[in-house]
Amino acid sequence: MKVRREHLEYLCDNKDMWGDKWAIxxxxxxxxxxxxxxxxxxxxxxxxxxxxxxxxxxxxxxxxFSGYEFTWSNLRRHEGFVEERLDRAFGSPSWLLQYPKLRL
Structure with a gap:
């Protein structure tokens, strides 16, 4: 959890260097x-x-996002099966306006 928090903080702290249009x-x-x-x-x-x-x-x-809603599973069967939507894409407001028809 600490490493994840540090990565997220790093992205927040440095996003101003990316300019107006960016995607992650x-x-x-x-x-x-x-x-x-x-x-x-x-x-x-x-x-x-x-x-x-x-x-x-x-x-x-x-x-x-279009398609199957979950992007990850643990590949187990029956009662131990888990699915989550872990893969995603984000963009700055300017970037999203430039590509309004984009779908993941």
Whole structure:
């Protein structure tokens, strides 16, 4: 958790160097709410706050997603099966306006 927090803080601290139009994407290894997870234990609402704060603080919007909603699974069968939406893409408001038809 400490390393993830440090990475998110680094991105927030350095985003002004990226200019007005930028995008960031990848496996963020976290979700924004419980609807982005199926299976296993239910996470508390507070457990999403760090990633939500990151998205809000950096001032980015999510690139719309189409296709199957979950991007990761643990490949187990039956009751131990878990799926989550970990892979996502974000862009600055200016970047998103430049590419309004973009879909991930």
């Amino acid at each position: 994407m990848g496996d963020f290894n976290d979700i924004l709410d419980g609807n982005e997870k199926r299976g296993s234990i239910v996470r508390s609402e507070g457990s999403f706050q760090q990633f939500r704060d990151f998205v809000g603080n950096i001032g980015m919007g999510e690139i719309p």
